[in-house]
Amino acid sequence: MTNVRDVMGVCEQLWPKNLAEDWDSVGLAVGDPESAVTHVHCALDPSDDVIAEAVELGADFLFTHHPLLLRGVTSVAADTLKGGAVHTLIQSGIAQFNAHTNADSVLGGVSDVLADILQLQDVQPLVQHPEADEGVGLGRVGTVEPTSVEDIAVRLAQGVDLSVRGIAIGGDPSAEVTRIAVLGGAGDSMFGAARKARAQLYVTSDLRHHPASEALDTGARGGPLEHLIDISHYSAESAWIPRAAEQLDEALRSGGHSVTVTVSDVCSDPWSAVVLPDSEEWQWN
Numbered sequence: 001m002t003n004v005r006d007v008m009g010v011c012e013q014l015w016p017k018n019l020a021e022d023w024d025s026v027g028l029a030v031g032d033p034e035s036a037v038t039h040v041h042c043a044l045d046p047s048d049d050v051i052a053e054a055v056e057l058g059a060d061f062l063f064t065h066h067p068l069l070l071r072g073v074t075s076v077a078a079d080t081l082k083g084g085a086v087h088t089l090i091q092s093g094i095a096q097f098n099a100h101t102n103a104d105s106v107l108g109g110v111s112d113v114l115a116d117i118l119q120l121q122d123v124q125p126l127v128q129h130p131e132a133d134e135g136v137g138l139g140r141v142g143t144v145e146p147t148s149v150e151d152i153a154v155r156l157a158q159g160v161d162l163s164v165r166g167i168a169i170g171g172d173p174s175a176e177v178t179r180i181a182v183l184g185g186a187g188d189s190m191f192g193a194a195r196k197a198r199a200q201l202y203v204t205s206d207l208r209h210h211p212a213s214e215a216l217d218t219g220a221r222g223g224p225l226e227h228l229i230d231i232s233h234y235s236a237e238s239a240w241i242p243r244a245a246e247q248l249d250e251a252l253r254s255g256g257h258s259v260t261v262t263v264s265d266v267c268s269d270p271w272s273a274v275v276l277p278d279s280e281e282w283q284w285n
């Protein structure tokens with residue numbers, strides 16, 4: 001029989017806890033390490049829809065990228081958002097586990113999936129992890145043959161589950177670039193690293209107005225960073241989930257565990273529609 005502790009052990013080998021950032025929350029949030037596991041369900045977010053999907057499928061282990069509980073918690077009362085989720089999970093016999101910044105930093109993790117989609121060569125971390133082997137760390141930077149920013153955006157669009165938000169380009173879309181930085185998740189805090197890595201284009205999510213416009217102005221005054229691509233957080237990071245599920249499935253099998261591994265069909269992007277300047281009508285997700 002496979003139990004929660006066994007699955008956690010396999011996860012720890014794939015996405016070691018010590019690679020997580022200090023502020024992060026990774027590992028088991030809900031569940032009894034001794035409980036049996038027959039079905040691991042994998043998703044980006046432990047959102048209500050995803051939890052309902054896991055219950056419907058009869059899963060007993062919900063693996064996600066984002067943490068269920070990140071900030072300090074003083075109540076898990078069932079009538080609160082997170083408390084309600086915790087109750088549903090426990091009542092349905094589902095353990096909840098996540099690998100977050102440890103899965104960003106690890107080789108073959110979230111950032112490498114994005115680097116593969118962009119077809120980057122000579123890939124290195126944007127920020128090397130201070131205690132890990134060379135090549136492990138947050139974000140990736142690499143090179144491509146001279147390619148327009150627009151074509152890079154198309155490459156990205158074709159490689160992810162593109163949500164209704166689409167892809168936004170900052171700077172000249174027709175400009176050709178050869179050195180690209182990429183970071184899964186909110187990328188505002190890594191402009192300095194992208195510049196230091198001499199990236200001409202930075203591909204990330206959740207860029208805010210001021211940091212983005214200041215980065216472009218700085219780029220226009222001599223670079224190196226002159227172009228931005230902003231893709232929805234969901235689109236960027238959900239691309240990793242099938243890869244994580246595959247790795248988990250393989251590792252469980254080779255450990256002699258007979259466990260079903262599935263990938264969520266839920267689009268957990270919070271945005272469901274956009275109005276574009278030239279759209280005649282609403283574009284529904």
Ligand SMILES: [Zn+2]
Binds near residue numbers: 066184185186233237
């Ligand atoms: Zn994220």
